[in-house]
Amino acid sequence: MPKRFNRLIPKTLAVQILLVMLVSAIVPLGVLGWLGIQTTRSHFDAYASSQARLVERNYVEIYQSYLQEQVNAIDAEMKEVEHAVQSAVWEGKAIFSDRKRYSVPPLSFTEGQQWALLDERGNEAVSILTDDGTLSQPVLQDMALSQYLHPLFSGEIRRNPNIVAMYYIHPKGTTYYFGSPSAKGNPLNASADAPTTAYSFYRDALSILPGEEKVAWTKPYLDITPNGRMFTATAPIYDGQGQLKGVVAADVTIDAFVRHVLDVRFREPGAYAFLLDTDRKLMAVQHAGYKEIGGLDLQTFFELEQEGGYREAKVDGQADMLFGGSVPSTGWLLGYVVPKERLLYSVSRSSSELTEKTGSRLFSQLTLISVVSAAICFTLAVFLWLRISKPLKMLKGAFHEMGSGQFQIELREPRTREFDQLMQTFNRMSARIGELMDEQVRLNEDLEHKVEERTVELNRANTELRDRVGELVQMENWRKKWFTHISHDLKTPAAVAKGFIDAILDGKIPDDQTGKYLIKVTERIQTINRLVRDLNDLSLLETGQIRIQPERHDAGPFFRRLIAKWTDPISLGGRAIIVEENGQSAQILADPHYIGRAVNNIIENAVKYSPSDSTVTVSIDHEPDRVVFRVIDQGAGIPAESLPYVFDSFYRVDKSRNSSIPGSGLGLSIAREIVRLHGGDIGVELNAGHGCTFLIALPVDGSEEA
Missing domain, CATH: 3.30.450.20 (PAS domain)
Structure with missing residues (x-):
């Protein structure tokens, strides 16, 4: 704050309070007066605006109603034109369907692009226009019949001022026209590149099928005659057999419509x-x-x-x-x-005048009220200043005593309730100091209690941390066990192969038996290769690095092709395969290579664990949203507690199923990952008697799952 401004401020608190009270009384009066004027103006403006909106809404409703009436009137005008065209269609259908009733008298005609049919007396009966200047006898007969449309054409044009011309167009391009000059009746148009049947007033009519009593409206177009821009109502004429006999059209010019x-x-x-x-x-x-x-x-x-x-x-x-x-x-x-x-305009002008007059009067009244209120406030401020100065001096002396360490002070001001309350509050302040000290002690005790609670929470967190460490140790043990399985499955065939090779190299194997043992070595090497391949494929499948290429297949034939390799009795070792298919075949999306591998894995698993004289049943069930492929064996089965782990890597149930039977324990894991890539499900169920059932469920092509 500038020093010059500080010099203007009175040094005594009493005078400062007096000035503050005066300013606090007079300034709000001025602000309230100004706000009153602005509020009144805004209310008048809002009232005028609301009245204008009300009038506007009424006008809008009137104009909307009026516009809807005009839309209906225009629609009626258009329907009159449509009625004229439809009447011509009905008349034309009757003419061309009953030729005996509408006979054609013997007529002669003049040739050229503008043809004229002449009656027996030589008078012109019908004036027509052709596209190429030729006129065959059947077309001539149809155009002669079109003269019966003449009374209807002339009557509709006289009755409806919007119609400037009506005409009949034969499918061969010949036109009979009635009305004011137009491109349809102008011989110059006959030499145009496009025939008459290529124009929109002919083509649009052909969109109406026999039996449909409709009229088509063309888009506005520019006529080559002085008629200018126009649009046309058009409809086809079909005879009683549904054959197209021509098109009837009525022209409405834009200028005439306006x-x-x-x-x-x-x-x-x-x-x-x-x-x-x-x-x-x-x-x-x-x-x-x-x-x-x-x-x-x-x-x-x-x-x-x-x-x-x-x-x-x-x-x-x-x-x-x-x-x-x-x-x-x-x-x-x-x-x-x-x-x-x-x-x-009239509403806004009257509202503005009313607002200006009212605002002027209100300003004069509020100014007088503000001056009187300021004088009253000044008198009250002086009175209050005198009432406040004495209590302030008492408080000044009391604070001086508190500075000397005296907290037990009794002050009273019975004449003013507010100051009496203030002094009683001051009296309680010293007593409150002791209470605050006690409160401080209690807070310290609470702090110690919270420290103890935090200690308990830390102990709980340490316990949870130990549990997490135990889980990590368990995962490390699983990892070691997994590597142990891999090393065992690799070491055993490698050791056997090495023993056979050493025996051959040492000459312990007769020469005539060498080939037999080399075959055994090859088998062990193939076992190692299969294990490495399965490990690699399982790793790629689990990490999403393999991309399948699904194709659409008929589920029944598709699965039958996949199990065809298992029909060889030698590969089954005396076991029998029975194939069943239930329901109507459906379409699925599947990669033949990978789904084939999954199918081979579960069938191979069923064959390995089934007795040599047993039956393995393969079921293909077509359900509404999926196709379920089941393999049902008659083996020893799987304990219920082992079912959740059957598809885990290297998991084998017990010695009866993993000691003498070859396998790495990866086939079912690979099958599970392949089926998941196809959006399907794989599972195992225990049979009621012996053995178990492995199933692969794939979604039907078109279902939500697919």
Whole structure:
């Protein structure tokens, strides 16, 4: 704090309290006055805003209702055009289905791209247009029948101002046209590269199948005649046998639609309406919106239906109200833009005037109240200063005595309750010092108790640590046991092979027996190779370094191919293999090599531990979500307490199953890892009689597990 500022502060506490009380009384009054004015203004603004929102909501509901009426009206206009086309379709179907009733009189005709059929008196009956200038007799007959559509075409065009032309197109490209000048009746169009049947007003109609009473609307396109942009309602004509006899279409120009529909129904000053097609492109817009619509994001109007058909937007710095609705018959979107300022101008202006007048009056009233309140506060501050100064002097003397070591002090101020309470508190302070000393002693005792608790917790942690060390020792013992198994399974065949080789080298084996013992050496070496290979494969499988290549197979034939090698009686040693298949075959995803190895391991295990004259049953069961491959032997079985460890590496049940029977104890471990890679399950069950059942379950292709 600057020294100059410190000099301005009074040195006595009483004067400082007086100044603080004055400032604390006058400043809040000023702040409250200012906040009162701002709060009142904000309330008036909020009220005006709420009224504006209420008016806006009412206007929005009115405009939404109005727009929906116009959407329905436009839909009705479009349905009238559809009705005209559908009437022509019904009439055409009757004409081409009952040729006896609608007979064709003898007619002659003039040739060229513009054909004219002449009646018996030589008058023109039907004027038609061809794509290539040729006209066969069947086409001529059909076009002559089309003259019966003339009254309907002329009547619909006179009745409906939106329709500028109606015409009939033969499947061969010949056209009978009635209405104002158009590309369909202009001979110049006959020389165009594309035939008449290639245009959208013909192709779109062919999407309607026989029996479907529908009308297709083309997308807006630019006609080559003065009619400009237009869209067409079109539908096919099928005879009684369902054969296509042609297409009937009605043209509606964009300008005519704007004149007869939009300009008639939307006359709000400053507002304009427009139409968007199903491709979100502009079809038609009122003249009042030619310049403004360029600044609109037309994508917004396709999102309005999800927002209740209304949204506000800024267009060229002006707030506009956007309305939109879809025309059911065509899927077009009708948009309407209304300037928000014109809609709410009267409401916002009256609210602003009311707020300004009320704020001015409120400011004058609050200023007068603040001045009077400041004078009252000053008088009260002086009075309170006089009441406070005496108790403060008493407290000053008491603190001086406490500094001298006197804690048993009695102070009283009966005239002021607050100061009396303060002094009583001061009197209790010295007594409290003794209590605090006692409290300190108690806290020390609590601290010692907590130290004892922490000691117990440390002892518990040491016990847990010893348990963990015991587990680590157990794991180390398992590791040593595992290496012992490996060294034993490697050392035994290696020692036997070395003994045979030494015997041969020392000449203890007759020459005629050397080949026999070399075969035995080879067998021991193959045993070592198989053990090393199994160890390597098991390590790769457990660490995820092997990538299977699953293929889709029919489960039944797939498993039958895998067990085909076990049908040889010599490999079975007098045992019999029985194959059973239950349920309808399903598709599985499996790697033939690895699944084949897993199947061989469990079948080999069953054959090794089954008596020579027993039967090994192989079952293929097709369940809803999986295929279960079971191998059921009639051996000695497995003790129940050993079942959880059957698939562990080097685990062998007892001497009756591991002393005389060869094996490394890795086959089932490898089979388990292969099945897990395929997302399946492997398990073993005890049979009710003798032996046990090993099973492999693979998920069916298409199930959640697969």
